[in-house]
Amino acid sequence: MTTPTTPPRAGTILEASGVTMRFGGLTAVRGVDLTVNTGEIVGLIGPNGAGKTTFFNCLTGLYVPTEGTVRFNGTRLSPKPHLVTQAGIARTFQNIRLFANMTVLENTLVGRHTRTKEGLWSALLRGPGFKKAERTSEERAMELLEFTGLTARRDHLARNLPYGEQRKLEIARALASEPGLLLLDEPTAGMNPHETRATQDLVLAIRDQGTAVLVIEHDMRFIFNLCDRVAVLVQGHKLIEGTAETVQADERVIAAYLGTPTEEDTTPPAHPADPATPPPPGDRR
Ligand SMILES: Nc1ncnc2c1ncn2[C@@H]1O[C@H](COP(=O)(O)OP(=O)(O)OP(=O)(O)O)[C@@H](O)[C@H]1O
DSSP states (O other): OOOOOSOOOTTEEEEEEEEEEEETTEEEEEEEEEEEETTOEEEEEOSTTSSHHHHHHHHTTSSOOSEEEEEETTEEOOSOHHHHHHHTEEEOOSSOOOOTTSBHHHHHHHTTGGGOOOOHHHHHHTOHHHHHHHHHHHHHHHHHHHHHTOGGGTTSBGGGSOHHHHHHHHHHHHHTTOOSEEEEESTTTTOOHHHHHHHHHHHHHHHHTTOEEEEEOSOHHHHHHHOSEEEEEETTEEEEEEOHHHHHHOHHHHHHHHOOOOHHHHSOOSSTTOTTSOOOTTOOO
């Protein structure tokens, strides 16, 4: 982490400015600005390949953006995942990444490591400082298992949990680092409607406990029920951002998802043969 250079705007916890990510000739994310405020749940939606996960990876230090900056509480983040977690951003992954052969409790404890100060020697010698830290971590982990409804599973191996509970465990592990902002990448993928509703309630409870949430999801009902604001990415750029009502009513969003041309799209370009003419938002060549 570098020293703060800009005081945070009142209420703004995350501020991404002009984030661009290129992979060779492909621009996956183009100059995206996005803020998340304290106490907010913000949705990030867009068709497959729109750049949503790449944008998350830029926020969490997995990728170093080609251009742009990411600030958290006014501090520019170092693009290193462990420093981003330490700063207060935690995430889950589109493809579940648990330690399959560790128990539910052990997986949750792994998430605590950025919040414990005990070093390697203390852990090896199991001194009084280590034992106290271990007790505190275990108490906090148990609270999180209670919070996510996994208490009865504490000693089960992660790989033996049903899919929906594996997703919950990912959230419990992310919360163990005590984040100010939680990034969820498709938290309801593969869930049945009952599990999806439970996840919706869990995300609201996380927000109510003081952690802001930025969530990528393809389930529109989930997004529009839950989010204070929704941003739409199409072909790497932010098409629109607003309340659920504003976004749902926007013809360009409908076109981007359904591939239906809008009036603007049907107007012939000045130079139809010009390869630089951008394709319509719904075009996923
Ligand atoms: N590491 C990488 N190297 C090269 N191209 C990449 C890389 N990661 C992503 N891409 C490309 O960037 C574009 C955006 O991908 P990304 O996974 O961010 O989209 P997405 O909106 O999350 O899609 P989905 O909803 O399907 O998960 C895609 O064209 C993808 O193939």
